Amino acid sequence: MKQLKLTKEKIGIILVLILSGILNLANLSIENYGNEYYAAGVKSMVLNFKNFFFVSFDPAGFVSIDKPPLGFWIQAISAKIFGFSGWSILLPQALAGIISVALIYYIVKRSFGYAAGIIAAICLAITPVFVATSRNNTIDNLLVLVLLISCVFLSKAAEKGKFKYLIISLIFVGLGFNIKMLEAYMIGPAIYITYLISSAVPVRKRIKHLVIGTIVLAAVSLSWATIVDLVPSQNRPFVGSSTNNTVMELIFGHNGLARLSSSNGGMGGGPGGNGQKSQNFGSNSYSMKNSSSNKNMSNIQGAPPSQNGNNSGSNTQNSGIGNIKNARGEMQGGMQDKGLGGSGSSNLQGSFGGQTTAGLTRLFSKNILSDQIVWFLPMALFGIIASFILKKIKRPFNSKAKLDVILWSLWLIPEFIYFSYTKGLFHPYYLTMLAPPIAALSGIGITSMWKLYKENGIKSWLLPISFIVEGLVHSLMLSYFTSSIPSTIKGIIIAALVLCFAASAILIIHKIVKKQVLNKAENIKFSKVLVILALVGILTTPAIGASAAITHSLSSSIPSAGLELLSNNSSKSGDSMMGSGRNGSGNDQKLIEFLDKNVKTEKYALVVSSANNAGNIIIESGKSIMAIGGFAGSDNIISLNEFKQLVKKGEVRYVLAGGMGRSSGDIMSWVEKNGKAVSTSEWKDTTINNNFGKQTQTYNNDNKSSSSTSTQNGKDSTNSGRTGGMNESEILYDLKGTVK
Structure with a gap:
């Protein structure tokens, strides 16, 4: 048996993988279940194969989540093996991040050597947005992983003209489509x-080959969607966030063209979609976009309806819900919720990517995108220039090095332009799609510029100049947080920047005078030390941000x-229950106990207006919760007559109205008029100290601030959105006997 020898190269990549493992896995339990909307779906999926195949959001299979299945299948399998927990559903993404680091090392090393590969691996491992998505149950890093596998085979296909490698590459892109739909095709131009x-080959x-490969790609991509759409609608969940209960419409609608529309402003049918999760309401400070938002907010803060009569106050309730619906887009556009990567003490612009100012400087500007991906972007751009010069990239394209540079460049440049200019929907964590090409081109670039540095001419100045530009970009990022991060962290970052600038300056000086000081070998050794020091300088800050x-x-x-994350006031108060749209597990416990006691034969333990109000209950209890409006309450899933029939058959009894999310109009109106309100003391724990509900919210409009409170049941009550005021308007209705 051949012994495994630990060479310096192997030790190097092992250490980088250990670093990636620590960043992705250490203290992972603090993330709880991550996104509760997706976590609830996984909880439902592990219950039976039907829920698993159709990615049902709820245990009864009423509506599906708004994404394709593959990423969540992997999470469900992990939950089945290790038991359902926050850790088990986050684990696949963490492992995907680590494997991606290994793959980027392999691909880059294969064409450009060990040094380029190890630098690329380090850069990817410490890119902040890449680490963030590795520690969450959003599925973007699973997509990154399959696209990197696709690149492995595409690189071999292009180098050798092997048709089978091209087919395998496109199959993995198709699998990526079944993770995040059209987002997977962003790598299409590169491939x-x-x-x-x-x-x-000729x-x-x-x-x-490409024509046949495209047919295979389409077949793999649409395989699940075709099967689901062929299944009669009564035999499967409603396709969440679609307008006509088909996956095809979901592909080209909510997860397709709707993402390109500036009118969405970050709204969509699912996380990052129409009616983005109501977590925005959980912050301590809102920045309202305009006066109309403030008017809507004043309506939201109206007193809830009386809880001791069927009809009393129903008009008020309907009005309040309607105003919540109208105000939601404005509120989400202007909110600077810390839990959303929003401004906090650093006053970053926007809550969603499309809300930030479009242009080539978007990813560098003071907004929620700024410190997620740009850390190695200048180096990657310099890397493209240097590698094109060094490899003399022109026809014929007959070497793997030339082809790999083109592959990475065509992955990076179109996506950089898209994320810089699109006014449609995208979130900061989507930027993890840029992390692999940036990391790869940084490794390729530094090693290419090092070779050029040892030569003469203008091209030899690329290396020190690139380090200086990197240092300037890092300084710009630091300036956005200089008053909000701890002084110790600030001191370390400044020291790293000084190291980068000093090493770069000495590289320039040494380039000028080296022949007069040292011999050739000593010159190279001294220059190499300076490059390493400059590299340490540019790795420090993103490593701090990632850690x-x-x-x-x-x-x-x-x-x-x-x-x-290190800024003052950056604690995610209320964020642990983001995605549920409710008060979280503490305040749901009494409701769950009430349902345990009173729900006996009903198919659905509870009906809510949107999935926002159901996620935590499903996670904690596994109960069948009907979200009649899908993710955001806007899906047209069930008619009022159909709902009445469910009540008549005894499949539905309790309905939770009000609270967060958009009410599904006529059904909730009918419930409020005909249902009997259950005493709050029976199902809600009113003794929990809700700090948010007792804080006065400040709304900033045109640099002016105002404070508003509402009066409820004769007491002043500050409206806090997700917790406190809004949730106090929730009413549990009993529909027993309402339909004969």
Whole structure:
């Protein structure tokens, strides 16, 4: 048996993988269940195969989550093996991050050597947004993993002209489609163009290969969607966030063209979709976009209806819910919730990517995207220039090094342009799609510029200049948080920047005078030390931002790491229950106990307006909760007559109205008019000290602030959104005997 020898190279990548493992796995339990909407879906999926296959959100299979199945199948399998827990559903993403680091090392090393591979692996491992998505049950890093596997085979296909490798590559893209739908196709230009320009086989053969490969890609991509749409609607869950109960519409609607529309402003049918989770309401300070938002908010804070009569106050309730619905888009557009990677003490712009100012400087500007991905972006761009010069990239494209540079460049540049200019829907964690090409091109770039540095001419200055530009970008990022991060952290970052600038300056000086001081070998050795010092300088700050995720819990719905996590007042108060739209497990416990006691034969233990109000209950109890409006309460799933029939058959008895999320109009109106309100003392724990509910919310409009409170049951009560005021308007209705 061949012995495993630990060479310096193997030790190096092992250490990087250990670093990635620590960043992705250490203290993972602080993330709880991550996004509760998705976690509830996984809880339902492990109950039976039908829920598993159709990615049902609820145990009864009423409505599905708004994403394709593969990522959640993996989470459900993990939960089945290790038992359902927050750790078991977060584990697949953490492992995907670690494996991705290993893959980036392998791909880059294969064409550019060990040094380039190890630098690329380090850069990917410590990119803040990459770490954040590795520690959350959003499925973007599972997508990144399958796309990197696709790149492994595409690189071999382009180099050797092997048709089978191209097919395997496109199969993995198809699998990526079944993780995040059209987002997987963002790598399409890189794959198609790289293979098309390769010189391994005649051009006609390449075109033929790509045509056949496209058919295979389409077949794999649409396989699950086709099966689901062929199943009669009565035999499966409603396709959540679709308008016509088909996956095809979901692909091209909510998860497709709707994402390109600036009118969405971050609203969608699911997380990051129409009616993005109501977690925005949980912050201590809101920044309202305009006066109309403030008017809507004043309506939201109206007193809830009386709880001791069927009809009393129902008009008030309907009005309040309607105003919540109208105000939601404005509120989410302007909110700077810390839990959303929002401003906090650093006043970053926007809650969603499309709300930030579009342009080439978007990813560098003072907004919620700023410290997630840009850390190595300048180095990657310099890397493209240096590698094109060094490898003399022009026809014929007959080497794996040339083809890999083109592959990574065509992955990076179109996506960089898209995320810089799109006014449609995207969240900070989507930027993890940029992390692999940036990391790869940084490793390729530094080693390429090092070779050019040892030569003469203008091209030899690329290396020190790139380090200086990197240092300036890092300084810009620091300036956004200089008054909000701890002084010790600030001191370390400043020291790292000084090291980077000093090493770069000495590289320049040494380039000028080296022949007069040292011999050739000594010159190279001294220059190499300076490059390592400059590299340490540019790795320090993103490493600090990434490691902050170990000690600071992330936003459950919109995970982001970076210096923002270290800012003052960055605690995710109320964020642990983000995604439920309710008060979290503490305040749901009495409701669960009430349902345990009173629900006997009903198919649905509880009906709520949206999945926002059901996630935590499903996670904690496994009960069948009907979200009549899907994720955000806006899906047209069931008619009033159909709902009445369920009540008549005894399948539905209790309905929770009010609270967060958009009410499903006529059904909730009918419930409020005909149902009997259950005494709050029977199902809600009113003794829990809700700090948010007792804090006065401040609304900033045109640099002016105002404070508002509402009066409820004769007492002044501050409206806090997710917790406190809004939730106090929830009413539990008993529908027993309402339909004969």
